Every structure is written in C-alpha cells, then in structure tokens.
Amino acid sequence: MPKATSGEIAALPREESAPKKAARLDLFRFMPFRLNRLAAEVSSALSAEYATRYGLDIPEWRVLATLGFRHEPCSAQYVADCTRTHKSTISRAVTSLMKRQIIERVENEDDRREFRLRLTGEGAALYEELIPRLLRREQEILSCLSAQERRDLGRLLGKIEASLELVQTSEEADAKEAY
Amino acid sequence: MPKATSGEIAALPREESAPKKAARLDLFRFMPFRLNRLAAEVSSALSAEYATRYGLDIPEWRVLATLGFRHEPCSAQYVADCTRTHKSTISRAVTSLMKRQIIERVENEDDRREFRLRLTGEGAALYEELIPRLLRREQEILSCLSAQERRDLGRLLGKIEASLELVQTSEEADAKEAY
DNA sequence: CTAAATTAGTCTCACTTGCAACTATCTTAA
DNA sequence: TTAAGATAGTTGCAAGTGAGACTAATTTAG
Missing domain, CATH: 1.10.287 (Helix Hairpins)
Known part of the structure; x- marks a missing residue:
C-alpha cells in the first residue's frame, strides 16, 4: 500500500533537463484525485447523519438545505442552479420530499410553469434538528485544523x-x- | 442567487445566546458541499483530456495511473486499495483496458487467484502522452494560487x-x- | 397578433456503480 | 488431511444520475 499523501503537488520532472525523462504522475499527489477521494470520504462520513438517520439522499439534502437557508420559497430551477445539480435530479428529490411532506409547493400565479417550494412545518423541524448535527460533524472533520x-x-x-x-x-x- | 462563498466556514449562530436562535447552514460555506462540487468540477475539467481524447473513464484512468506510476506489475486488488475504488469497478476497468490492449495481465505463479497487471507498450505510450497533458491541466486549475x-x-x-x-x-x- | 424561441418541470433511456453472491484458490487449524 | 475461513476476481442486480426529449407556459420578434 503506497504511503499517505504528502503536502506536495504532483510535479512534472524538470522541464529544461536535456534527456527527456519519462513523465510520471503520483496519484496521491494529484490534486483532482485527492479532491475526489476526500469529497467522497467526507460525504460518506456525513451521510450517517442525513441518510441513515433521516432517510435523505444527497439531492434531497441539498433541496432541504437550500429551502431552509433561504426563507422565501423558491423554484426547483433555482435550487438546481444554486447547488449545481441537474434539474432532473432536483425534480426527483422534490417529488420524494413532497410525498414525505417535508416540503410543499404552490403554483406561482405570475408564471404558471414554475412552483414555489418551501419547507412544511415538519420540514422546518427536521431542518432544525439536522443542521446542528451536520455542523457538528463538519467541525469534527475539520478539527484536525x-x-x-x-x-x-x-x-x-x-x-x-x-x-x-x-x-x-x-x-x-x-x-x-x-x- | 446566494452570495459568493467567502473564506469562512459555515457557522452556527452564537451558541450561548439566550433566545435559542434557529440554526442555519449556508451550503456555500459548508465544506462537504464545497468539496463535492469542486471535485466534480475539477474532474469534469480534466475529463476533457482522458475521456474525450482517449476514451478513458475515471476508473480506467485510475488503473492506468497506478500501473504507470509503479513500475512493477500489481494486482487489481492493489489498484483498488490504492485508489479507494470498489473492486468490481476496477475489475470492469481492467477488462476494458485489456480488450483495448492498453494493459495486459499474467497469472501469478505463487497465487493463482490473482493476476499481475502491467501496461503494454501501447499503454505505456498512451501514459506518456497523457500524463503531461493532465499535469498541465492540473497546473492550469491551480494557477489561481x-x-x-x-x-x-x-x-x-x-x-x-x-x-x-x-x-x-x-x-x-x-x-x-x-x- | 402570431410564430419562433425560451424556460420550468417531468419523464424515459442508457450508463455507471456499489453491493452481494459466486467461483476458484489459498491458508489455517483441528 | 480435511474442513472452515479468508482472499482475488467476476458477474447479476438494483439504485442513482445525466442527457435529452417532451409538455406546458411564457417571452420575444416579425
């Protein structure tokens, strides 16, 4: 098993050196790989809070977080833009959250293509219960800094x-x- | 649209204040969300190099990177451990890379359950061509620092x-x- | 005013991936 | 030696997701 990642960035061999050395790349120092792995690991550490405990998946959690943070109701499209999540993914999360009565939506009189989404009372309660847990978890993860x-x-x-x-x-x- | 992300960590309102304020979490300051989004974006920026240009997906690229970096042949299990990728995912990547003759494998005489994987000549050439591009891309992404x-x-x-x-x-x- | 283009949201399809079962091989211990 | 357990790798299955087609509503241009 290779050693843990050091603080260095993956580096090309000296550019100007005469004998064209073969390029090599240490995955463990390669920032894209490190970010991917770290994000995956952090996500799974957090999912213990919202997934196993409240049965939310990541898209659902993102909808909840967006609606809970903003106090005005907003559209699914807005949530998709905010969270950089595909609109079809948000659509499914919205459907699921509505079934569970965590959010509700009302037609927008001004534009009947879109719906205004907002937390139900139940959803707001869930949000209030969940947020401190997640923030605590985030702090735990960052406690090494x-x-x-x-x-x-x-x-x-x-x-x-x-x-x-x-x-x-x-x-x-x-x-x-x-x- | 929410404000641009600052350098701060998502923070709970003052803990000790008397009227129990509602907890709120700004997704844009929430480290797990930021890591996820950044990793996804960086990955997709890089995939232009190995996906569209060489027809590799992420697991295939990870196998290639592991075999190219280490010079001794190694097992699929080793690659899976190194890259923290599920063994079934690695297995499929290996199958695909073998079909394309980018890697080859030989039975391990000492343990006939496992195979020794290594790059073919063609694979090594691909690796040599690809690595500098990826490192350049990484540097571009990090050039803001x-x-x-x-x-x-x-x-x-x-x-x-x-x-x-x-x-x-x-x-x-x-x-x-x-x- | 009407036709074309745009936008919000849903849905189907194809693809990816993790899980878990499975085969084959190796190791350990009775 | 043999049975039980561990390990390498493969495969079927199910869940999740993005692309893009599609519907309905709105906006823009002619």
Whole structure:
C-alpha cells in the first residue's frame, strides 16, 4: 500500500533537463484525485447523519438545505442552479420530499410553469434538528485544523472556486436577481 | 442567487445566546458541499483530456495511473486499495483496458487467484502522452494560487486526509488490518 | 397578433456503480 | 488431511444520475 499523501503537488520532472525523462504522475499527489477521494470520504462520513438517520439522499439534502437557508420559497430551477445539480435530479428529490411532506409547493400565479417550494412545518423541524448535527460533524472533520488553517482552507478553495466560476460573481447574481 | 462563498466556514449562530436562535447552514460555506462540487468540477475539467481524447473513464484512468506510476506489475486488488475504488469497478476497468490492449495481465505463479497487471507498450505510450497533458491541466486549475498557496493547500488537505484515516471506526480499522 | 424561441418541470433511456453472491484458490487449524 | 475461513476476481442486480426529449407556459420578434 503506497504511503499517505504528502503536502506536495504532483510535479512534472524538470522541464529544461536535456534527456527527456519519462513523465510520471503520483496519484496521491494529484490534486483532482485527492479532491475526489476526500469529497467522497467526507460525504460518506456525513451521510450517517442525513441518510441513515433521516432517510435523505444527497439531492434531497441539498433541496432541504437550500429551502431552509433561504426563507422565501423558491423554484426547483433555482435550487438546481444554486447547488449545481441537474434539474432532473432536483425534480426527483422534490417529488420524494413532497410525498414525505417535508416540503410543499404552490403554483406561482405570475408564471404558471414554475412552483414555489418551501419547507412544511415538519420540514422546518427536521431542518432544525439536522443542521446542528451536520455542523457538528463538519467541525469534527475539520478539527484536525487550527482556526487559522480552516480560514486558510476556505480561502484557498474559494480562490479555486472563483477561478472555475463555481461561485456567482456579483454581476451574475444581479442578472438573476429576479428572485 | 446566494452570495459568493467567502473564506469562512459555515457557522452556527452564537451558541450561548439566550433566545435559542434557529440554526442555519449556508451550503456555500459548508465544506462537504464545497468539496463535492469542486471535485466534480475539477474532474469534469480534466475529463476533457482522458475521456474525450482517449476514451478513458475515471476508473480506467485510475488503473492506468497506478500501473504507470509503479513500475512493477500489481494486482487489481492493489489498484483498488490504492485508489479507494470498489473492486468490481476496477475489475470492469481492467477488462476494458485489456480488450483495448492498453494493459495486459499474467497469472501469478505463487497465487493463482490473482493476476499481475502491467501496461503494454501501447499503454505505456498512451501514459506518456497523457500524463503531461493532465499535469498541465492540473497546473492550469491551480494557477489561481501562488506557489506557497499550493503548498499550503496540499498540506491542509493532507492533514484532513490523515485524520480521516485515523478517524476510521474500529470495525473498519479491524477489517482493513489485513494490510 | 402570431410564430419562433425560451424556460420550468417531468419523464424515459442508457450508463455507471456499489453491493452481494459466486467461483476458484489459498491458508489455517483441528 | 480435511474442513472452515479468508482472499482475488467476476458477474447479476438494483439504485442513482445525466442527457435529452417532451409538455406546458411564457417571452420575444416579425
């Protein structure tokens, strides 16, 4: 079994060296692989809270989190945009959450294609019960980092997110300010 | 549309305040969500290299990367352990790569349950062609960070990776103690 | 005003993947 | 030596998901 990952980034052999060395890539230092693996591991650590305990899958949890965080009802499309989840996936999560009466939806009088989604009382109660658990779990996972390190990590990820345009710029936010 | 993500960690309202405020969680500051989304996005950015160009999927790429990095042939089980990918997934990737003559396998005389996998000449050539592209792509993605920031990121992720391995439950630890 | 283009949401299809059962082989212990 | 248990790898099955077609409603252009 290979050694645990070090802090280094996977590196190409010296570019300018004369004898064209064969390129090699250590998966354990390759950022895309590390991110994938870490995300998978963290997700599964958290799913103990919302999956086994409340029977929610990830898309359902994302709908719940979006509706619980925003207080105004919002459309399925909005949830899909926010969470970068495919609209068909959100649609299924919405259907399932409605069946379980965790959320409800009302027709939008102004645009009868879309529905306004919001938590039911039951859904809000579930949200209130679940959130502290998840935040505690997140803190546990991050407890190996100092407060400063956590800030640093957040900032570094934020830079990458911004450069990949994962986060909304203010103009985009304005453009979508229809909500 | 919600605000752009800051460098902060999702936070509970002050714990000790008298009127029990409703807990809220901003998905955009919630580390598990951010990791998931970032990993998905980075993966898809990279897949342009190995998927569309060479027709490899992620499991196939992981097999290739493992065999290319190590020079001794190794078993499918070893690849599965290394990459934390389910053995059935690796099995299918191996089958597909063999059909395409990118890898080959030989029986292990000492243990006829397992096979020794290694790259064919063609596979090695593919590896040599692909690796520089992927490393370049990784560097592009990380180009929004300074050299110091990249080291920091690697170190922070490394700490979380290490702690998650330590944090594995005792049953899991026992189960994996075969290694 | 009407036709074309756009958008919200649903649904079907194909594909991927994890689980668990299964075969074959190896190891351990009575 | 033999039976029970562990391990490598394969395969069938079921659940989840993205792509994209489709319906219904709205907006835009001519």
